[in-house]
Amino acid sequence: MSQISLTFPDGNKRDYAAGITAAEVASDISTSLGKKAISATVNGAHYDLQWPIDADATIAINTIKDTEPALELVRHDLAHIMARAVQEIWPDVKVTIGPVINNGWYYDFDRKEPFTPEDLGLIEKKMKDIINLRDGVRTEVWERDRAIQHYKDTNEPFKVELIESIPGSEPIRMYWHGDWQDLCRGPHLQHTGQVPADGFKLMHVAGAYWRGDSSREQLQRIYGVAFLNKEQLKAHLTMLEEAAKRDHRKLGREMDLFHMQEEAPGQIFWHPNGWKIYTTLQDYMRRQQELGGYVEVNTPQVVDRKLWEASGHWDKYQENMFIVEVDEEHAREKAINALKPMNCPCHVQVYNQGLKSYRDLPLRMAEFGSCNRYEPSGALHGIMRVRGFTQDDAHIFCREDQIEAETKKFIEFLSKIYRDLGFENFSIKFSDRPEQRAGSDEVWDKSENALRSATEAAGYDFELNPGEGAFYGPKLEFVLTDAIGRDWQCGTLQVDFVLPERLDANYIAEDGQKHRPVMLHRAVLGSFERFIGILIESSAGRLPFWLAPRQVVVAAIVSDANEYCQEVVAALRAKGVRAELDLRNEKINYKVREHSVGKVPVILACGMREVEERSVSVRRLGEKQTSTSSLEEIVSTLTIEAKAPDQL
Numbered sequence: 001m002s003q004i005s006l007t008f009p010d011g012n013k014r015d016y017a018a019g020i021t022a023a024e025v026a027s028d029i030s031t032s033l034g035k036k037a038i039s040a041t042v043n044g045a046h047y048d049l050q051w052p053i054d055a056d057a058t059i060a061i062n063t064i065k066d067t068e069p070a071l072e073l074v075r076h077d078l079a080h081i082m083a084r085a086v087q088e089i090w091p092d093v094k095v096t097i098g099p100v101i102n103n104g105w106y107y108d109f110d111r112k113e114p115f116t117p118e119d120l121g122l123i124e125k126k127m128k129d130i131i132n133l134r135d136g137v138r139t140e141v142w143e144r145d146r147a148i149q150h151y152k153d154t155n156e157p158f159k160v161e162l163i164e165s166i167p168g169s170e171p172i173r174m175y176w177h178g179d180w181q182d183l184c185r186g187p188h189l190q191h192t193g194q195v196p197a198d199g200f201k202l203m204h205v206a207g208a209y210w211r212g213d214s215s216r217e218q219l220q221r222i223y224g225v226a227f228l229n230k231e232q233l234k235a236h237l238t239m240l241e242e243a244a245k246r247d248h249r250k251l252g253r254e255m256d257l258f259h260m261q262e263e264a265p266g267q268i269f270w271h272p273n274g275w276k277i278y279t280t281l282q283d284y285m286r287r288q289q290e291l292g293g294y295v296e297v298n299t300p301q302v303v304d305r306k307l308w309e310a311s312g313h314w315d316k317y318q319e320n321m322f323i324v325e326v327d328e329e330h331a332r333e334k335a336i337n338a339l340k341p342m343n344c345p346c347h348v349q350v351y352n353q354g355l356k357s358y359r360d361l362p363l364r365m366a367e368f369g370s371c372n373r374y375e376p377s378g379a380l381h382g383i384m385r386v387r388g389f390t391q392d393d394a395h396i397f398c399r400e401d402q403i404e405a406e407t408k409k410f411i412e413f414l415s416k417i418y419r420d421l422g423f424e425n426f427s428i429k430f431s432d433r434p435e436q437r438a439g440s441d442e443v444w445d446k447s448e449n450a451l452r453s454a455t456e457a458a459g460y461d462f463e464l465n466p467g468e469g470a471f472y473g474p475k476l477e478f479v480l481t482d483a484i485g486r487d488w489q490c491g492t493l494q495v496d497f498v499l500p501e502r503l504d505a506n507y508i509a510e511d512g513q514k515h516r517p518v519m520l521h522r523a524v525l526g527s528f529e530r531f532i533g534i535l536i537e538s539s540a541g542r543l544p545f546w547l548a549p550r551q552v553v554v555a556a557i558v559s560d561a562n563e564y565c566q567e568v569v570a571a572l573r574a575k576g577v578r579a580e581l582d583l584r585n586e587k588i589n590y591k592v593r594e595h596s597v598g599k600v601p602v603i604l605a606c607g608m609r610e611v612e613e614r615s616v617s618v619r620r621l622g623e624k625q626t627s628t629s630s631l632e633e634i635v636s637t638l639t640i641e642a643k644a645p646d647q648l
Contacts, residue, residue, distance in 0.1 A: 023049035048187030085126035104225035134193030135178040200226035266387030273549035299346035343369035366394035396520040408458035420645040431468035439498040482538035494521040541599040557607035
């Protein structure tokens with residue numbers, strides 16, 4: 001039998017017979033490791049302990065302390081354990097697929113009766129029983145025909161279809177724990193007892209079409225979350241509870257910010273309060289861009305398909321575009337246009353007007369660009385995922401030797417804005433070439449190298465995000481962390497050598513010849529709509545005072561104080577503070593509660609004592625205690641608080 005050499009993380013090597021399993025390697029190292037082992041990482045791939053290793057390789061043995069592989073295995077095994085539990089309770093139920101997803105897993109079932117919340121409780125109990133059995137997990141590779149016949153015999157038609165869709169070169173791998181069996185690539189734990197019985201919870205049931213096809217069978221999808229212990233699970237459930245309280249859709253209703261309706265799917269009806277947030281944020285961004293050396297433009301909403309064909313969007317992005325057909329007067333055929341899904345080709349058209357010199361570069365061109373993209377109805381989510389949105393979009397036309405300086409300048413620009421908006425921390429992902437892309441490999445090599453070296457030279461670390469670049473170039477993605485630890489991808493910076501070439505952009509260089517500029521696509525907020533949603537959720541509706549749409553309510557305690565309340569409001573408005581009156585014949589506690597639900601930052605209450613003393617009673621949102629302030633003092637204080645960070 002041939003020998004293979006395995007290299008361990010510490011650099012040591014050991015020789016073994018070809019076909020040895022990772023479990024045998026772990027036991028060879030030590031008896032204790034053999035017992036603790038849950039999987040292996042072989043040549044960077046996650047390996048089941050039962051899989052044979054047939055060639056020289058690097059290897060690391062994983063235990064439950066190796067969080068990433070441990071979570072993958074626990075969640076994957078729980079999907080199988082849940083499917084087994086369902087079929088043990090309801091033997092007629094058919095199983096389909098059960099992948100690992102973020103924080104947990106799901107499994108799709110074909111069952112006539114809908115699963116109820118009580119059913120989920122039954123399934124959880126049965127899953128814990130299966131875990132306690134500590135059934136060993138075993139795996140085999142079967143011939144394709146044998147596997148198909150097995151699932152025909154057991155009346156599992158979905159599994160038959162899955163096998164028939166697997167490429168012929170891939171093995172058909174089967175897994176068992178106890179007598180229950182499933183088709184699966186693996187890897188898995190070694191017995192059900194390795195799954196933490198107190199580390200998971202079934203969350204909810206949703207509908208799902210088989211293979212995502214609305215013409216196929218409608219299935220029931222059960223979602224679960226799982227962690228390595230009950231403390232991690234509890235922390236996650238607490239975070240979900242907190243996230244539910246912060247849901248921007250709920251807060252949007254309470255604060256009267258916006259609404260959406262079925263006649264305009266994925267489009268936002270902004271109410272006065274919500275639009276005030278929007279315009280205040282836009283005004284701030286406009287001031288920042290002017291300071292950053294940007295010129296602002298505005299480009300058409302409807303553009304002929306010829307431009308989209310020239311830019312490459314018609315070929316690469318058409319399924320996400322809203323097409324507009326118009327019967328042009330005297331035309332023999334309809335004119336085909338599209339609502340712009342992005343601003344980039346239009347900005348090149350502005351750039352191309354007039355001759356550009358190297359002295360004109362870099363040219364930073366910005367637009368609060370209104371865009372429309374088709375999103376499936378199931379993907380829409382409040383104002384976070386919409387079909388109509390506005391980007392804080394800009395394109396920097398520069399020479400190749402200016403990429404590094406412009407990258408550094410942009411990251412510093414973005415960092416300040418994020419800090420001003422309350423986000424101290426962000427991370428960067430580097431997204432390289434996708435499968436569907438424009439431009440040659442040579443151009444992509446140049447683009448990726450330029451962006452990577454520019455980011456490193458600017459002094460920023462990044463995480464690789466393979467295959468997620470734009471179709472025309474690699475990009476940096478800037479990820480914010482909100483108040484409860486959630487990550488949000490917002491800003492982007494993309495290097496593009498392709499579009500200037502396709503749309504014939506050029507400048508006259510020092511040598512007197514025409515050269516192509518490099519086009520840097522950049523956004524800080526991403527879209528105003530989504531970013532406002534993030535702000536609402538991160539702050540739980542308690543927006544910074546300068547952004548709050550209703551900054552102050554002045555409420556009368558008694559009607560005799562009405563005139564003084566009007567004076568207070570007038571004094572605040574004169575200083576640019578958004579103040580409103582509440583002179584209703586209601587008790588002050590009722591008014592305070594109502595305005596607190598609406599997330600008004602400051603409530604000023606005025607009774608006869610305040611009238612006599614020319615003072616106000618101050619109640620700030622989230623504080624139980626009130627304080628007293630003179631009118632002059634509170635106007636001075638709130639005038640400062642009402643200023644945007646860049647105006648202080």
